Amino acid sequence: MKILITGGAGYVGGTVAELLLEKGHEPVIYDNLCHGHRSLVPSRAPFVEGDIADRARLGEVFDTHGFDGVMHFAALIEAGESMRRPELYFRSNTASTLALLETMLDKGVKKLVFSSTAAVYGEPESTPITEDAPLRPTNPYGESKLLVEQMLTWLNRIHGFRYASLRYFNVAGAIEGRGEAHEPESHLIPLVLDVAQGRRKSIKIFGTDYPTADGTCIRDYIHVWDLARAHLLAFQALSERDRLIYNIGNGQGFSIREVIESARRVTGHPIPVEEVERRPGDPAVLIASSEKIGREMGWKPEFDTLDKIIATAWQWHQERYQRT
Numbered sequence: 001m002k003i004l005i006t007g008g009a010g011y012v013g014g015t016v017a018e019l020l021l022e023k024g025h026e027p028v029i030y031d032n033l034c035h036g037h038r039s040l041v042p043s044r045a046p047f048v049e050g051d052i053a054d055r056a057r058l059g060e061v062f063d064t065h066g067f068d069g070v071m072h073f074a075a076l077i078e079a080g081e082s083m084r085r086p087e088l089y090f091r092s093n094t095a096s097t098l099a100l101l102e103t104m105l106d107k108g109v110k111k112l113v114f115s116s117t118a119a120v121y122g123e124p125e126s127t128p129i130t131e132d133a134p135l136r137p138t139n140p141y142g143e144s145k146l147l148v149e150q151m152l153t154w155l156n157r158i159h160g161f162r163y164a165s166l167r168y169f170n171v172a173g174a175i176e177g178r179g180e181a182h183e184p185e186s187h188l189i190p191l192v193l194d195v196a197q198g199r200r201k202s203i204k205i206f207g208t209d210y211p212t213a214d215g216t217c218i219r220d221y222i223h224v225w226d227l228a229r230a231h232l233l234a235f236q237a238l239s240e241r242d243r244l245i246y247n248i249g250n251g252q253g254f255s256i257r258e259v260i261e262s263a264r265r266v267t268g269h270p271i272p273v274e275e276v277e278r279r280p281g282d283p284a285v286l287i288a289s290s291e292k293i294g295r296e297m298g299w300k301p302e303f304d305t306l307d308k309i310i311a312t313a314w315q316w317h318q319e320r321y322q323r324t
Contacts, residue, residue, distance in 0.1 A: 002026040002065060003235070006052050006100065007073030008045070009036025011180050012115065012171055012224060016071060017042050018178065019228040028065050030058075031074065040178065053096040055103050062107040069111030069238070070104060071231055072097065078186055079119060079141045083281045086140035093144035098151060105159060111238050112152070112163045113231050118220070118247070118286050120146040120167060127253070128220075128289035131167070131245050139281035149245075156243050164234035164244035166227075169288050173223035173309040174316030180224075181320065188259055189221075189310060193317045196269040203271055205256050207278030210285075216256035218285040220249035223303035223312070233297045249288025250301050262306045266314050 003020060007013040008029030013036075017027040021044055029041050032051040041047045046065075050057040052074050075093045076082070082089040104110065119142030120135050137143040155161035172180065172189045180190050194200040208215040230248045237244060254262070264271055293299045303309050 001068045001235075002028065004028050004030055004061065004065070004067045004070045005073065006030050006070065007036060007075065007115075009033055009038060009041050009047070010073060011040070011178075012227060013071070013073035014040040014042065015175060015178055015224045016073070016228045016231050017045050018175065019225070019232060021045065023232065028061070028067070030061060035076075037181070051096070052100045055099050058100065058103040059107065062103060062109065067109050069109060069113070069235060070100070071113045071115075071235065072100060073115045075115065075145070077141065079139045079281055080186070080279050082139050082141035082144070083279075089140045089144040090147070093141070094147045097148045101151065101155060101161075105155070105161070110159065110161045111235070112161070113235050113238075114148060114152060114163060114165045116149060116165045116167045117142060117145050118167050118169045118249070118288060120149065121286070123283045124285065127285055127287040128251055129247065129287065130289045131247055131292055138283055160242065162238045162242045164238060164246070166230060166234060166246055166248050167288075168227055168248040169220040169222055169286055171224050171227055172221045173225065173303060173312045175225050175312070177316075179313060179316035179320065188256065189263070189313055190317065192260055192263045192271055193267065193310075193314055195271045196263060196267040196314070197317065197321065199321075201272065202274045203260060204274045204276050206276055206282065208275050209278070212255055212284055214255050214257045217282055218253040218255050218287065220251065220253055220287045221259075221306060221309055222249050223301060223309045226301040226303055230293060230297075230299050233293075233299055237297060246293040247288040247290050248293065249290050250304060251288060251290055252306075253285060253287035254306050259306065259310075262310050263314075266307055266310045
């Protein structure tokens with residue numbers, strides 16, 4: 001299969017491209033490099049620099065390659081930033097995705113796997129969260145993704161557009177030669193590992209008064225390779241199904257303090273903590289139920305403990321700075 005990967009110069013998109021190549025498929029990477037890195041594009045995959053809002057550029061790429069479908073990762077992902085600049089998220093994540101969808105319809109390509117998020121649920125009424133839970137985002141990032149899901153529902157109904165929306169939680173871990181490296185970095189596990197390496201003095205805990213056992217937020221962590229496998233399964237299933245919505249997670253919740261303790265075990269380093277005020281828009285608990293994709297697709301995480309996930313990230317993190 002020939003598949004366009006938008007945002008394929010990023011952490012998740014680039015890992016999915018590696019999996020597709022390993023399985024004998026032909027990914028083409030499309031990325032504007034505003035947050036992606038050219039070095040994260042697999043060497044065997046063609047790369048096109050461009051923005052998904054640029055319909056003319058996209059049209060040329062579709063005409064050149066003749067895709068079987070699209071995996072769409074290109075988006076801004078910082079919930080905190082979205083609370084300061086919501087307009088940026090609605091343009092980059094929602095309006096720009098509409099340009100991609102219009103191009104796909106124009107070119108007769110009607111198969112999409114969409115990188116959604118658990119942030120579409122907001123504060124859940126119960127955990128673990130199932131796919132039929134109410135959708136009430138607490139930040140513009142989650143809202144921007146939910147608006148795309150709503151567009152996809154209508155395109156499916158009116159145009160027969162086939163799509164899978166994968167709502168995933170905190171992605172972490174690494175594969176050989178590829179790991180998490182955002183600039184600036186805002187995700188917990190790489191920040192904690194920076195502290196273990198002495199690159200930062202301490203790790204900040206944003207809020208210690210949440211209604212959880214230790215007062216810190218609880219999140220579900222999924223290894224990036226397990227997530228990549230779910231994308232391929234979902235894409236293949238669209239040959240027979242026209243609409244799929246799945247949560248992708250481990251089904252286990254870990255507090256911020258538990259993540260830090262795991263990192264201490266894995267790295268063998270003390271990791272000093274700085275407790276600060278809550279950030280606006282952060283739900284207290286987000287834990288996925290991935291029973292549906294397990295039942296329907298046979299998917300289950302191979303990296304099923306936090307220590308396993310962090311160990312792969314730690315190995316890559318050390319190699320990363322040895323190379324620089």
